[in-house]
Amino acid sequence: MNLIELELKDSIKKALKSTYDLDVEDNFVVIEMPKDPSFGDYSTNVAMRLAKELHQNPRVIAEALTKILLENNADVESCDVAGAGFINFRIKKSKIASIINTVLEQKDDYGKNDSGHNLAILVEYVSANPTGDLHLGHARGAAWGDCITRLLNASGYNCLREFYVNDAGVQITKLGESLLARYLQLFGIDATLPEDGYHGQDVADIAKIVKDEHGDEWVDAKGDEAGRLAWFRKEGIRLELEKMKRDLDYFGVHFDSWISEQGLYDSGEVEKGLQKVIDMGLTYEEDGALWFKTTDYGDDKDRVLKKHDGTYTYLTPDIANHIDKFNRGYTKLVNLWGADHHGYVPRMKAALEALGYGKDGLEVDIIQMVRLVEDGKELKMSKRSGNAITIRELCDEVGVDASRYFFVSRAVDTHLDFDIGLAKKRSSDNPVYYAQYAHARMCSIIRQAPALKPVAAYDLLTDEKELALLKHINEFAGMIGDAAATRMPNKVCNYIQKLAQYFHSFYNSCHVLDDKNPELSNQRLALLFASKITLKNALNLIGISAPETM
RNA sequence: GUCCACGUAGCUCAGCUGGAUAGAGCAUGCGCCUUCUAAGCGCACGGUCAGGGGUUCGACUCCCUUCGUGGACGCCA
Secondary structure, eight states: OOHHHHHHHHHHHHHHHHHHOOOOOGGGSOEEOOSSGGGOSEEEOHHHHHHHHHTSOHHHHHHHHHHHHHHHOTTEEEEEEETTTEEEEEEOHHHHHTHHHHHHHHGGGTTOOOTTTTOEEEEEOOOOOTTSOOBHHHHHHHHHHHHHHHHHHHTTOEEEEEEEEOOSSHHHHHHHHHHHHHHHHTTTOOOOOOTTSOOSHHHHHHHHHHHHHHTTTTTSOTTOHHHHHHHHHHHHHHHHHHHHHHHHHHTTOOOSEEEEHHHHHHTTHHHHHHHHHHHTTOEEEETTEEEEOGGGGTOSSOEEEEOTTSOBOTHHHHHHHHHHHHHTTOSEEEEEEEGGGGGGHHHHHHHHHHTTSOSSSEEEEEEOOEEEEETTEEEOSOTTTSSOOBHHHHHHHHOHHHHHHHHHSSOTTSOEEEEHHHHHOOSTTSHHHHHHHHHHHHHHHHHHSOOOOOOSOOTTOOSHHHHHHHHHHHTHHHHHHHHHHTTOTHHHHHHHHHHHHHHHHHHHHOOOOOTTOHHHHHHHHHHHHHHHHHHHHHHHHTTOOOOSOO
């Protein structure tokens, strides 16, 4: 919601008070931009919403309101009733254009807003097991999580980016065993990998690193098989994590915090968490296992916390993980999980609710599957390695900017067909280049332009293309706040496409540089600067570069 | 079988807490470069919003149901 909309809303509330002695909630008054600009710049449906309560025809209510609204808001040029009872506003052009100076003043900060009210929010994403390369699903989650946290930070939330490392449990043991076997094979020893171990090339590659760094130091277990395996587990985690961080870094995704599952065991947090569940009387024993009564809180089955062999299920340390997040002062937790963890959501939410953290303390967004498509056919495996396609291969193939854009431009709750051919195209078909080209074009004009002179009132910007661009720039901060609150970075992509479109359209009908018309030229140049700043800030929100030339 | 998502133009998708004639891009067809980047702009064509009920001033949006697609239903993680 921008300044103009806020002022409109305020005037409407005052008009309702003075005309009908009505006090309405802030979000009762909805201001929107009509799809058809001939209806006006903004509109509201309050009259229709009040028809029942006031027992009056909505058009009659609307008529009564328009008179007062026109008198009380100096920025409103006209205000009339249309359709079933819409009130349409036309705002003075000078008011709409005044956004230019705001943008020029705030520069990189334009668009930032405090709609988050400094709410402490912890976003956990990617959280892949350190047992192999990051693949496409992780890439989607990584790009999405990164953009969400950028949006949250720009909207005044106090946001932490966290990666939960599953470095305990049987999968890690399998990694250790697989790595050890691969290592021994490098010395011609006929070691076999566990059947359900990690047979991929990536573990073999890591084994080579171990050999390079440690030579034959570990070929002989020296009578301590368990000690050697423990070392390979640790070394496997270290090398896998290193590789993961390198790939994420290359992808432009960075975390503030890495939480180790093993660390939660070591510090006693897992025990403490479990004890808390037991102390609250939420467990029972059956078949030699300890169960959590999650069905009392909306889960469809009770869940095992401690298996009959005494070890814990995945849920137990994860409960401790989430308790720990709340203990660190975060009141809102957001997790991005892969579609395969879909069924895990109710039990985690039930567990936290049972422990008294409320129903809405945790929100989980599910990242749906990604299919790579080329020439209409699905690419299942990497042509090079024969394995699942990794995040690095994808970036090498189509570039980081295009990859990030394609992942973020579509809602996460639907399956994504990633068209690799389109992403690689360096033409207008490709939305990434369309937007970047707009920025390069802006920069090109600015390079040739005289210095911008300050403008007090933009009275010459009256072309419909100029106004469309201006109105869209006005929407920027409100869009960011909305995208942050709904955690939908794809809205930023929609915004970018529209902004680029309005600019290209403006470019074709309004010539900026004109010696014969210095005043108009200067005002258009100011609009151009404002557009460039807005576009660059928007691209930055999704982590995409804004090239000055193309 | 049970639970959870999703189903919008030939293709890929938007559609803002229910609002005006359902929108883009691609594809197809036609125009526009002696002036700031044609990686661009403009125009046209294209729809049973999966089907059927319901709620109300009004439904792509909310509820029920049928069909279709995907996922989850471990003392795996």
